[in-house]
Amino acid sequence: MEIKVLGAGCAKCNQLETLVKQTLQELGKEATVEKVTDFPAIMSFGVMATPALVVDGKVKVSGRLPSAAEVKGFLS
Amino acid sequence: MLEWFADLVVYRWIGLTKGEHLTEALHFFIYDVLKILLLLTVIIYAVSIVRSFFPPERTKKLLSHKREFVGNIAAALLGVVTPFCSCSAVPMFIGFVESGVPLGVTFSFLISSPMVNEVALVLLFGLFGWKIAGIYMATGLTVAVVGGMLIGRAKMEDQVAEYVYQIKMPEVEIASLTWRQRHDYGVQYTRDILKKIWIYVIAAIAIGGLIHGYAPADFLVRYAGPDNLFAVPLAVLIGIPLYSNAAGIIPIVHVLMEKGVAFGTVLAFMMAVTALSLPEMIILKQVLKPKLIGLFVGIMALTITFVGYLFNAIL
Numbered sequence: 207m208e209i210k211v212l213g214a215g216c217a218k219c220n221q222l223e224t225l226v227k228q229t230l231q232e233l234g235k236e237a238t239v240e241k242v243t244d245f246p247a248i249m250s251f252g253v254m255a256t257p258a259l260v261v262d263g264k265v266k267v268s269g270r271l272p273s274a275a276e277v278k279g280f281l282s
Numbered sequence: 283m284l285e286w287f288a289d290l291v292v293y294r295w296i297g298l299t300k301g302e303h304l305t306e307a308l309h310f311f312i313y314d315v316l317k318i319l320l321l322l323t324v325i326i327y328a329v330s331i332v333r334s335f336f337p338p339e340r341t342k343k344l345l346s347h348k349r350e351f352v353g354n355i356a357a358a359l360l361g362v363v364t365p366f367c368s369c370s371a372v373p374m375f376i377g378f379v380e381s382g383v384p385l386g387v388t389f390s391f392l393i394s395s396p397m398v399n400e401v402a403l404v405l406l407f408g409l410f411g412w413k414i415a416g417i418y419m420a421t422g423l424t425v426a427v428v429g430g431m432l433i434g435r436a437k438m439e440d441q442v443a444e445y446v447y448q449i450k451m452p453e454v455e456i457a458s459l460t461w462r463q464r465h466d467y468g469v470q471y472t473r474d475i476l477k478k479i480w481i482y483v484i485a486a487i488a489i490g491g492l493i494h495g496y497a498p499a500d501f502l503v504r505y506a507g508p509d510n511l512f513a514v515p516l517a518v519l520i521g522i523p524l525y526s527n528a529a530g531i532i533p534i535v536h537v538l539m540e541k542g543v544a545f546g547t548v549l550a551f552m553m554a555v556t557a558l559s560l561p562e563m564i565i566l567k568q569v570l571k572p573k574l575i576g577l578f579v580g581i582m583a584l585t586i587t588f589v590g591y592l593f594n595a596i597l
Contacts, residue, residue, distance in 0.1 A: 214372070245372055245568070246445065252454035254338040254377035255370045265454055269337055269365060270467055 207237040207281070208263070212248045213256040218271050222257040229277045237281075284320070288313040307492075314487045318408040319480065322401065323472060329400045330471040333365040334464040338374055339456050345391070346382040350434055351427075353387040358426035361394030365471075371562065375569050376446050385442070386434015389578065394426035397557040401479060402528035409490060409536055417593070418549065425553065425585045432581050433574075441574035479529035486533035490540060513547045514590035518583050521554025525562075531555050545597050550590030558582050 209226060213219020219241075226239055242248055251260055255269030259280065266272075266280045288309050292298055298305040341364045345357055366374055371392070378388040398419055407415035459467070531552055538548045563575055570578075 214370075216370075245376065246449050249373055249376055249380075249449050249451050252339070252452040254342065254373045255366050256373065267457070268339075269370070271470065273466055276463075 207235065207261065209237050209239045209281070210242050210251075210260040211239065212242045212251065212253055212258040212260060212268075214243055214245070214248070216256065219257040222259060222271055225271075225274060225277055226259065226281070229274065229281055233278070233282055235281065284313055284316045287316065311487060314408065315484055318405065318483055318487065319476070321408060322404050322476065322479075322483070325400050325404050326472045326475050327468045329363070330365070330468040331464055332363050333471075334459055334467050336360065336364045337456060338364055338366060338370070338377065339454060341391075342377055342381050342383065345378065345387055348383070348387055350384065350386065350431060353384060354390040354427045354430045354434070355423075357383075357387045357390035357430060358394040358398075358423045361391045361426060362398045362400075362423075364391075364395065366395065371565050372568050375566070376449055377451060379442065379446055380449055380451050384434055385439055386430045386432075388430075389433045390426045390430025393429050393557055393582070394423060396528075396562075397426065397553060398422040399528040399556070401475065402532065402552075402556070405483065405486065405529065405532045409486065409532070410539070414545070418552075421549065421589050421593075422553065425557070425582070425589060429578075429581050429585050432585075433578060436577055438574045438577060441571040441577075443569050443571065446569050479527075482529045482533055486536045489533050490536040513544065514550050514594065515587050517547050517551035517590065518554040518587050521551045522558045522579070522583065523560050524555050525559040526555050528552075528556050544594045546590040546593030546595070549593055550586050553586045553589065554583070557586070 209230075211219065211223045211226060213222065223239065223241055230237055230239070248256065248258070251258065251265050253265055253268045257271060258268035259266045259272065259277070261280050267276070272280070291312055292305060292309045293300065296308075298308065341360045344360065345353060348356055375388060375392065378391070379385065383391075403415050403419060406418055535548055535552050538551070539545065558579060563579070566575060566578075
């Protein structure tokens with residue numbers, strides 16, 4: 207599984223990254239989590255509002271911090 | 283109900299006697315804080331539910347290829363309901379331009395979004411009444427429409443960083459949310475905003491209450507009353523480098539108004555602080571060349587000054 211957290215560095219973006227890592231640990235899953243901060247790279251996913259979460263190339267959520275339960279759903 | 287609670291706290295729990303200066307001030311304070319916090323909670327939640335229907339991707343679609351004027355009005359209105367934080371300003375800008383939203387229309391959106399804000403509206407309504415809140419909203423939208431149109435007319439498309447035009451965004455599906463998700467988003471958003479602004483709200487009410495009772499009202503009138511022609515441009519100039527969100531500025535606005543500064547002058551100050559800020563210029567520098575930033579600041583300063591004079595003249 208390939209996970210990308212898109213965000214230029216606002217508080218919510220960092221929260222999402224932490225949440226993703228925590229959830230992975232809870233699920234006992236191994237995955238690479240990459241933080242994407244470069245605007246052209248963020249936008250290549252069609253995303254305009256951060257934070258956003260991309261799992262295996264698919265945008266799962268953008269413009270808001272998903273709940274822990276939602277993240278669990280995306281990752282399992 | 284709130285009246286009853288303020289009565290309970292002031293007369294029963296603290297045991298102050300009715301009619302005294304301190305008692306009245308405290309009663310006013312408790313009642314107002316409760317009223318405004320309650321109003322804020324309800325309004326912010328309602329707005330966030332509306333916002334959940336307007337993700338930026340949809341706003342972009344609604345605005346692409348819209349013509350001047352109609353496009354500017356639509357952009358100004360969507361600026362009020364589309365959620366975005368300042369770190370999304372650049373991607374939003376790129377996304378709009380990339381999908382064919384005209385530059386002037388994009389600016390109408392960028393101007394109205396920070397300026398016309400539900401928190402400012404509730405505070406203005408709670409502290410000064412619906413008339414002033416309404417005036418603020420109407421003029422904010424007007425400045426956004428006019429400012430965006432002027433920038434559109436200037437034909438400055440070449441003043442946007444080249445890489446913006448090279449970015450190609452894939453079409454994404456706009457995920458539709460369940461009501462449960464909208465509600466969660468609303469609760470989270472309301473909690474975040476309240477956490478950030480409660481201190482300003484309380485400060486505004488406290489300062490207002492204190493000044494109401496103790497400060498000489500004519501102190502600033504001599505310098506910034508309606509008769510001083512330089513007050514409005516000066517207020518705008520002072521406002522530009524200052525940065526604050528709409529909630530943070532309200533305590534200051536409250537003080538200025540209580541001290542007799544003319545309403546148009548205060549309005550101009552408030553608009554300059556929320557819509558023109560140095561940090562925002564620095565963020566926009568990633569996508570705009572200096573000439574266009576200069577034009578943006580210039581046009582905004584002029585239209586805001588004009589609004590200030592207009593209201594000093596008619597109120």
